[in-house]
Amino acid sequence: MTEKINSFPQVLTIAGTDSGGGAGIMADLKTFQMQKVFGTAVVVAVTAQNTLGVQDSFLMPLELIDAQFTSLAADFKIRTCKTGMLGDAAHVHQVALNLKKYDFGPITIDPVMVAKGGAPLLSKDAVKTVKEELLPLADLVTPNLPEAEVLTGIKANSEKQYPALAHALQEMGVKNVLIKGGHAENELVRDYALLADGTDFWISSPRTHTKRTHGTGDTLAATITAQLAHGQTLSAAIKLGKQYVAKAIAETIQVGHGHGPLNHWVKIN
Ligand SMILES: Nc1ncnc2c1ncn2[C@@H]1O[C@H](COP(=O)(O)OP(=O)(O)OP(=O)(O)O)[C@@H](O)[C@H]1O
Numbered sequence: 136m137t138e139k140i141n142s143f144p145q146v147l148t149i150a151g152t153d154s155g156g157g158a159g160i161m162a163d164l165k166t167f168q169m170q171k172v173f174g175t176a177v178v179v180a181v182t183a184q185n186t187l188g189v190q191d192s193f194l195m196p197l198e199l200i201d202a203q204f205t206s207l208a209a210d211f212k213i214r215t216c217k218t219g220m221l222g223d224a225a226h227v228h229q230v231a232l233n234l235k236k237y238d239f240g241p242i243t244i245d246p247v248m249v250a251k252g253g254a255p256l257l258s259k260d261a262v263k264t265v266k267e268e269l270l271p272l273a274d275l276v277t278p279n280l281p282e283a284e285v286l287t288g289i290k291a292n293s294e295k296q297y298p299a300l301a302h303a304l305q306e307m308g309v310k311n312v313l314i315k316g317g318h319a320e321n322e323l324v325r326d327y328a329l330l331a332d333g334t335d336f337w338i339s340s341p342r343t344h345t346k347r348t349h350g351t352g353d354t355l356a357a358t359i360t361a362q363l364a365h366g367q368t369l370s371a372a373i374k375l376g377k378q379y380v381a382k383a384i385a386e387t388i389q390v391g392h393g394h395g396p397l398n399h400w401v402k403i404n
């Protein structure tokens with residue numbers, strides 16, 4: 136029998152691992168698999184983590200970051216990519232250098248700073264490097280509320296300020312912005328998108344009252360990355376991302392004793 140060759144778009148996540156399987160590279164790869172794209176990964180950090188918190192972490196040697204990028208560039212046609220946990224300023228810088236060197240398609244930056252339990256995933260002094268070196272490379276940035284505040288220096292106490300946060304981020308060089316509203320306390324969880332052409336829209340879903348929200352941001356950005364690789368427009372990809380993450384939170388699974396992971400098995404189409 137001759138082989139039957141199936142082809143899937145190839146995508147890349149540049150982030151940290153989560154031994155607990157719910158966030159970071161693990162959430163990204165599960166999402167990629169469900170969205171029918173072929174997932175690859177540059178491991179920037181390894182975390183010893185579960186649903187209760189981050190117990191330990193280690194950042195990869197910078198040469199190994201370069202080596203992973205080189206391996207992928209030599210053999211794959213990466214259509215889109217995303218970043219997650221990047222650890223410190225030196226690693227943000229190294230990732231930015233590699234993203235400038237290779238064309239891995241549209242770049243989604245999820246500016247991960249703190250884990251759900253409060254553990255830092257990006258050192259404070261790295262924020263400057265994210266702003267100066269990474270954001271200008273981003274096609275899309277997807278901060279949660281606290282991250283948007285840190286990046287812009289604007290304190291936001293209501294949804295009315297999301298457009299101001301997004302415009303401030305655009306002024307920092309990002310083309311498209313998605314502000315995530317998971318950290319607000321409203322009954323409707325509303326995210327706000329501001330696109331490069333100046334158009335904007337809100338997307339909302341009912342809030343699921345649960346502590347099982349580990350990896351929500353990673354899952355959203357990974358879905359957008361996958362859908363862009365399938366050729367969806369950015370606004371369609373964002374809407375599909377929100378739909379997937381809302382369903383994956385609502386149809387919960389029982390894993391661990393703390394901030395449990397999402398149900399990546401849900402289907403949206
Ligand atoms: N309780 C919830 N019910 C429904 N949707 C939610 C809930 N919490 C978050 N979301 C949605 O999940 C996505 C991620 O939002 P959030 O603000 O939690 O990101 P995050 O803090 O970066 O997540 P994480 O750090 O866990 O990866 C957004 O689309 C948001 O609207």
Ligand SMILES: Cc1ncc(CO)c(N)n1
Binds near residue numbers: 160182
């Ligand atoms: C490795 C890693 N990346 C991202 C997050 C945020 O969800 C986390 N908790 N752990």
